[in-house]
Amino acid sequence: MSKNLLANNQVNLAGIDHIQAGIFDLNGIMRGKRVPPTFYSKIMNKGVQLPLSVQNIDIYGHDIEASKFVFATGDKDGTATFQNAPQLLLRHLSKPVLLMPLGLTDENGALFEGCPRAFLITVMNRARAENFVFKCGVELEFCLFSDKVSSPILSEPQSLSLLALDSVDAFLKDIHYMTEQLDVQIESVLSEAGIGQIEIVLSPSSDLCHLADAILVLKHSLTAYTQAKGLSVSFAAKPKKTLSGNGLHCHISMENTRSENLFAKDEAYFNAAIAATLKLLEPATAIMAPLPASYDRLQENSHAPLNIGWGFDNRTVAVRIPNAPPEARRLELRVAGADSNPYLLFAILVASILDGIDEMLVPPPPISGNGYEADLKRLPRDLKTALSIFENSEHMRRMMPPTLREMFIATKKQEIRLAVSGEFNDTQ
Numbered sequence: 001m002s003k004n005l006l007a008n009n010q011v012n013l014a015g016i017d018h019i020q021a022g023i024f025d026l027n028g029i030m031r032g033k034r035v036p037p038t039f040y041s042k043i044m045n046k047g048v049q050l051p052l053s054v055q056n057i058d059i060y061g062h063d064i065e066a067s068k069f070v071f072a073t074g075d076k077d078g079t080a081t082f083q084n085a086p087q088l089l090l091r092h093l094s095k096p097v098l099l100m101p102l103g104l105t106d107e108n109g110a111l112f113e114g115c116p117r118a119f120l121i122t123v124m125n126r127a128r129a130e131n132f133v134f135k136c137g138v139e140l141e142f143c144l145f146s147d148k149v150s151s152p153i154l155s156e157p158q159s160l161s162l163l164a165l166d167s168v169d170a171f172l173k174d175i176h177y178m179t180e181q182l183d184v185q186i187e188s189v190l191s192e193a194g195i196g197q198i199e200i201v202l203s204p205s206s207d208l209c210h211l212a213d214a215i216l217v218l219k220h221s222l223t224a225y226t227q228a229k230g231l232s233v234s235f236a237a238k239p240k241k242t243l244s245g246n247g248l249h250c251h252i253s254m255e256n257t258r259s260e261n262l263f264a265k266d267e268a269y270f271n272a273a274i275a276a277t278l279k280l281l282e283p284a285t286a287i288m289a290p291l292p293a294s295y296d297r298l299q300e301n302s303h304a305p306l307n308i309g310w311g312f313d314n315r316t317v318a319v320r321i322p323n324a325p326p327e328a329r330r331l332e333l334r335v336a337g338a339d340s341n342p343y344l345l346f347a348i349l350v351a352s353i354l355d356g357i358d359e360m361l362v363p364p365p366p367i368s369g370n371g372y373e374a375d376l377k378r379l380p381r382d383l384k385t386a387l388s389i390f391e392n393s394e395h396m397r398r399m400m401p402p403t404l405r406e407m408f409i410a411t412k413k414q415e416i417r418l419a420v421s422g423e424f425n426d427t428q
Contacts, residue, residue: 013037017095021048023080023104026411027059028341030220047081055114056407064410078104085213086182090221092228113403116343120209123347133255134350137204141246143239144196146231164191182214212342237337238296245297245304246338253330264326275363276356277319281308283393285379286386287344288336292419295382305334307376309367316371351399387412
């Protein structure tokens with residue numbers, strides 16, 4: 001199924017209950033409007049008016065205090081327009097719902113500088129201008145819970161159990177139905193180490209913006225779907241302190257315009273990419289672990305990395321080089337949690353690798369054995385520390401658009417303050 005199938009009006013809108021049209025905010029939460037199906041053409045042609053401030057609502061759903069994008073500017077509107085993101089028919093209600101992911105533009109019709117999706121588009125345009133093609137595959141982990149549904153996978157850890165997956169077969173078939181609409185391919189599905197924990201491996205894609213769209217639409221859709229099925233789903237980095245954490249591992253490679261893997265073809269490029277990714281980790285931890293509770297996942301001997309190191313086929317370090325044939329040579333970034341925003345994650349990773357190649361960086365020696373015991377610099381251990389490093393990093397200042405950076409810092413500071421006050425608990 002083509003990702004533009006719905007855009008080409010090859011679906012019967014008469015069968016749709018309503019349309020959910022909106023943008024994904026800094027935390028990857030969909031914010032927008034519920035409108036009748038008759039508004040479809042209007043949305044496609046003219047978009048939807050949404051306040052620019054909706055782009056950086058905090059994880060609890062609140063405006064950012066003292067934000068210049070709220071009262072200081074009269075809380076003015078932008079236009080959320082269709083930008084070729086994949087649409088999806090979600091069948092969790094009595095009649096299908098059409099999800100329409102959009103992107104914010106400003107009053108001049110330009111991509112809004114505070115939009116994470118626009119940031120990724122800009123970075124991918126830079127890569128294209130330099131004749132590089134980046135491919136990324138992801139491992140997305142999440143946890144299912146239910147007090148109503150009886151299933152082995154929901155009651156005890158079932159690491160790599162095929163019988164456990166069989167017990168939620170209908171749910172997995174519905175996920176496949178969703179991913180087919182999103183025009184992404186599932187490479188594998190497996191049960192992970194935590195209670196109700198499932199990992200979906202999405203095949204490598206050279207359209208990283210589309211891949212990020214699909215991840216966020218899938219997260220939104222699974223949340224809505226499970227609520228209607230007597231289940232709940234969590235993409236929190238650490239749903240419960242006694243359970244394994246949920247990661248969003250990124251496998252990234254780089255090709256030339258002849259589809260040749262440059263990480264295999266040129267060792268200097270590969271080394272520069274490794275070094276650049278390591279250089280990125282400390283200042284960008286706040287993007288990879290974006291909530292106060294995200295840091296509960298980064299524990300000793302937990303399969304989540306703590307140290308800034310790399311190694312060959314080593315899952316105890318932040319950057320792993322999997323065993324792979326030359327055409328699939330890649331690096332795996334293991335730091336990001338499932339609660340991270342893939343637009344921001346992919347954008348900073350690609351931009352950093354491009355910078356590293358420009359500088360021809362050289363990585364330190366690889367780590368053999370247990371990376372938790374290696375003499376390496378550690379990642380920040382809490383969001384307050386990580387955000388301070390991010391805010392003071394010239395590297396991140398150069399990399400990110402000023403408005404997006406400003407919004408991100410303000411949003412994270414508010415979430416830290418609310419978490420410390422105990423007024424709200426982290427949620428995802």
